[in-house]
Amino acid sequence: MKANEILQKLDDFAEDYNFPVLDNYNFDLAQGRISVFRETDNWLIVFESVFIYKIITSIHNELLKNIRTLI
Numbered sequence: 001m002k003a004n005e006i007l008q009k010l011d012d013f014a015e016d017y018n019f020p021v022l023d024n025y026n027f028d029l030a031q032g033r034i035s036v037f038r039e040t041d042n043w044l045i046v047f048e049s050v051f052i053y054k055i056i057t058s059i060h061n062e063l064l065k066n067i068r069t070l071i
Helices: 003-015 054-070
Strands: 029-037 045-054
Touching: 003 045
Parallel strands: none
Antiparallel strands: 029 045
16 A cells, blocks of 8 residues: 555544544543554554543542551
8 A cells, every 4th residue: 555545544534533532531641652564565553542541640649648648
């Protein structure tokens, strides 16, 4: 496949909302990376993302406050 065909496929997926969403209001994006590996006829596109869940962070902070109070 040629690069413009790959870009068109990615655009088609994005139009159908079948694409990794990095702007989720329930999670904070900590880190993201896209890796592309290519041979003559084959492509591999890997989407990696690490998110922080706000509620877990809040619970963790409360636990730390309670531990400091106990000490």
